[in-house]
Amino acid sequence: MTIALLLLAVPAGLVVLPGCGGSGSSDADPQEVLDTALGAGEGTDSGVLDITLGVESSGGQEGNLGAEVKGPFQSNGTGNLPSVDFDVAASIDSGATSFDFDGGLTITGDGLWVGFQGDDFQLDDATFQAVKASYEQSASEQSGEGEGSLEQFGIDPQSWVTGLTNDGTEDLDGTEVVHVSGTADVPKLIADLNDVAAQTGQASDLDATSLQQLEDTVTDATIDVYAAEDGYSLRKIEVGLTLADPRGGSGEVTVNLGIGISDPGSDQSIEPPSDAQPLDDLLNQIPGGAAALGGLGSSPGSAQSAQPEVSGSAEKYYDCVAEAKTSEAVQDCVSLLGG
Secondary structure (H helix, E strand, O other), X not given: OHHHHHHHHXXXXXXXXXXXXXXXXXXXXXXXXXXXXXXXXXXXXXXXXXXXXXEEEOOOOOEEEEEEEEEEEEOOOOOOOOEEEEEEXXXXXXXXXXXXXXXXXXXXXXXXXXXXXXXXXXXXXXXXXHHHHHHHHHHHHHOOOOOOOHHHHOOOHHHHEEEEEEEEEEEEOOEEEEEEEEEEOHXXXXXXXXXXXXXXXXXXXXXXXXXXXXXXXXXXXXXXXXXXXXXXXXEEEEEEEEEXXXXXXXXXXXXXXXXXXXXXXXXXXXXXOOOOEEHHHHXXXXXXXXXXXXXXXXXXXXXHHHHHHHHOOHHHHHHHHHHOOOHHHHHHHHHHHHO
């Protein structure tokens, strides 16, 4: 649950990373650095985002998960869907099973493309226009309510950190930054991230008992903030959590989430991929995939027409995927869809 909430908060935080800071030096009050870096301000219109997630489990259920989302983004004006070109990579290793994923997401003013295992797939224009309209409506409703800051999501990241210290300056990807760190206020952090999830319709509110159970499970929680020395604008935030085995065993789970931005304010040229296939070509490789997504990316009737061809081999396909131990084995299962 903790990991899911953190991931749900990422898109919200990324689009509002403050771009204008204050002034000062590396010996400044760490609270001032934190408040400026994470406080309300003008949103960053462009740059390169880098999100990393690492999860390691020890004890009875050893394994690890790693994921990274990285690439440029460019604003298309207030209230408009931004352009992005993100590469997405993930890997899971639980000992008996390993899986690697390579994909991406590209959005321009003219379309949306999804990358999957080296191929690109384009969302149909009608659905893309609906996505744009939904985004613009949401942006319009939020206008004047803390737009450009995390306040519009009802969260206050400055309150997540206690025992704040200034750890001095260091070089971060060629930028001199001030590093401040502290202990995370877990109940406040999780409650705020749950608010974000609830607002997006992806999670229900956590009750007091759930929050208390989560607080008891977390044995260590830290937050590190890196702000440009010249102006204290945010460059990176890292959240680290260590959770005890909820079953009372000797194992533990460590979660490390990093959200960074480089080259803020720089113009980013984002072009659509070439030789893209229709997105329904990808969805129809998965039994019931297009129907499960409400026909997303499919031309009228494509989901229905694909179902008879897939239905006869769905059981074999699912059995094959369940037994697959590697990403290559999962790919081999696709050949069963036509048999």
